[in-house]
Amino acid sequence: MNFYISPSIIAANFTNLKKEIEKIEVFDQAFIHLDIMDGNFVPNITFGPFIVEQVRKITNLPFDTHLMIKNPNDFVEEFALAGSDYITFHIEETVFPLRILTKIKKLGKKCGISFNPATPVESIVEVLPYVDMVLVMSVEPGFSGQEFISSSLTKIEKLNELRKSKGYNFLISVDGGINEKTMRSVLDAGADVLVMGSFFFKNDLSFVRGVIENLRQL
Ligand code: DX5
Ligand code: ZN
Numbered sequence: 001m002n003f004y005i006s007p008s009i010i011a012a013n014f015t016n017l018k019k020e021i022e023k024i025e026v027f028d029q030a031f032i033h034l035d036i037m038d039g040n041f042v043p044n045i046t047f048g049p050f051i052v053e054q055v056r057k058i059t060n061l062p063f064d065t066h067l068m069i070k071n072p073n074d075f076v077e078e079f080a081l082a083g084s085d086y087i088t089f090h091i092e093e094t095v096f097p098l099r100i101l102t103k104i105k106k107l108g109k110k111c112g113i114s115f116n117p118a119t120p121v122e123s124i125v126e127v128l129p130y131v132d133m134v135l136v137m138s139v140e141p142g143f144s145g146q147e148f149i150s151s152s153l154t155k156i157e158k159l160n161e162l163r164k165s166k167g168y169n170f171l172i173s174v175d176g177g178i179n180e181k182t183m184r185s186v187l188d189a190g191a192d193v194l195v196m197g198s199f200f201f202k203n204d205l206s207f208v209r210g211v212i213e214n215l216r217q218l
Contacts, residue, residue, distance in 0.1 A: 001218045004193040006064045006173065008033035009055075010046060011144045011197035021059050023205050027212065031064040031086070033175070033195045035144075036079070038069035041093060042142035049075075049082040056083030064133075064193075066114065066175065068141045069093070073100050080107040088112030088135045088173075091124050101130045112173070116141060117149045121158045131170045133193070134159055138186075139176030144197035148177025153189045160190025180211045187215065 005027055012020035024030050034052055039045040052063065065084040069075060072089035073096070079087055087104045091097060091113055104111035112133030113124050117140060124134065136159070138152035152174065159172050173193035174186045183194060200208055 001187050001215050002029075003187055003191065003216070004029045004031060004171070004173075005200070005212060006031040006033040006193050006195045007200040008035050008066075008144065008175075008195055008197040009201075010035040011201040013201070017055070018058050020201065021055070021061070023200075024061060025059065026205075026209070031062045031193070032059065033197075034063055034065045034084070035197075036065060036067050036069055037142065040070045041090065042068045044142045049078040052079060052082035052084065062086070064088070064173075064195075066135060066195075073103065076100060076104050077107060080104065080109050084109060086110040086112050086133055088114050088133060090141075091115045091127070092119060097124075097127050098130060101127065112170075114175070117152065121155050121162075125162070128159075128162060128166070128168055128170065133171045133173055135173045135175055135195075136191075137176055138174050138178070138182075141176075146177055148179075148182040150185075152176075153185055156186065156189035156191050163190075183211070183215060 007024050037044045037046040062085040064086045065079050067089045087109050101111045110132035113127050113131050114135035116137050138148050139146040171192040174191045175195035178194050178196045179199040
């Protein structure tokens with residue numbers, strides 16, 4: 001199986017962030033997932049462009065920035081300048097997604113759309129021709145360490161079907177509750193990118209490596 005991993009530093013030890021990021025660097029096909037929370041769209045606060053810019057100085061891994069914020073249009077430029085490679089925002093936060101997607105592209109970055117577990121695939125169908133990534137939330141956004149919501153699998157399958165039938169090129173990324181038990185079904189449904197917080201940073205690296213390498217050999 002061919003897939004990317006995107007470990008979220010939300011679950012990392014921030015007092016030793018460089019060491020934590022080095023754990024990601026041992027993998028091929030890896031991004032860093034940056035969970036940006038504003039205490040407004042979601043009931044939690046993480047970090048902003050200042051930290052993203054600092055992290056940019058210590059690694060060459062592609063930055064997969066996930067904006068869980070109100071008014072994403074007002075912040076995409078800052079996150080682009082801070083060194084993001086992919087910038088993804090939520091459909092629930094805007095009625096002008098195409099405007100924001102265009103803005104991200106004009107900044108020379110890849111653009112992504114995300115949607116919550118209670119939001120149907122239909123809500124993003126119109127933007128699919130314009131996106132580089134679709135981020136399927138398989139937990140309610142806000143916290144790492146939650147349980148995978150299995151109805152997300154149907155959404156991944158639907159997106160995969162649409163991609164095939166319409167000839168779209170976006171990556172399907174899945175975010176929330178990804179671990180050794182849920183990974184396989186997500187990949188079978190058609191996902192290309194596995195976002196992982198607790199699984200990656202709260203287990204031994206040798207265990208994580210074994211699970212990922214086994215799947216890649218299938
Ligand atoms: C949830 C975030 C996720 C999450 C991943 O709001 O977008 O990236 O923290 O953490 P795990 O893998 O622990 O669910
Ligand atoms: Zn995320």
